[in-house]
Amino acid sequence: MSIRLLLADDQALVRGALAALLELEADLEVVAQVGRGDEVVEAARTHAPDVALLDVEMPGLDGIAATAALREACPQVRVLVVTTFGRPGYVRRALEAGASGFVVKDTPAPDLADAVRRVHAGLRVVDPTLAVDSMVSGSSPLTSRETDVLRESRRGGTVADVARALHLSEGTVRNHLSAAIGKTGARTRAEAAGIAVDNGWL
Incomplete structure (x- = not known):
């Protein structure tokens, strides 16, 4: 059984490249792609993915808000946030919203595929450098x-x-x-x- 994936990224080129890389893995199948955060839940309902890979900065709804919406609407779908922006506060907010993992886009393809498998298996995967930075910077002091x-x-x-x-x-x-x-x-x-x-x- 292959792991069904939903990709959400507003840059079509990046989305296409990610899809192509992940499709090279025998056990991974990209079943849906969207370019907006507010399209994630509907795509998940339509295509029943196992894991959703979400970018942070997207129109309509950012990836963190989309994570929360997806976890509420389709709790069986696990979320891996894959972003260019490795900001410590994003890691904490994404995990609080229900994401199972957080990695940056320059993660080598085999490592990204492995992160997908681990998230699918119920494990939590966070880029180690970002995890440390997140702990050091703490949560937002702002109300x-x-x-x-x-x-x-x-x-x-x-x-x-x-x-x-x-x-x-x-x-x-x-x-x-x-x-x-x-x-x-x-x-x-x-x-x-x-x-x-x-x-x-x-």
Whole structure:
């Protein structure tokens, strides 16, 4: 019996290359490919994969949110996050969302195939360097509201724009931004957002 795979990556070239590499393995079969995070659950329901390989940064729904949605809708499908962005905060958030593994895209093909098999067998697989970095950097110091405000402020709008988008008062937005700047050790909200992105907190 081959292990049925679902691939989700917004870059068609990367998705195709991953599919081609994995299909070389006698026991692996790619049964579905999607380019958006919000297409993952429907594809899983249609094609019944055993393991879903999800990228983190995708339109519609990011890979971490897609992991949570997939685990809720199809708990029998195991998730392996395969991403270019090996940010420590991503590892922790992906595992908390229900992923069984987290590896970076430059993982050698035999190692990636092995990671798929191990995840399918019920084991947890995390890139060792990222696992250590994740433990050292710890979880995000930001509250969920501070995270929302920083994420929204990255769009470049004014405090009033952020307040309107999140249905908050301008004073509340300023307080959350001030707290986020303090917690990240930044000087400006743009710098705070940059630090949060680098750590995988946003």
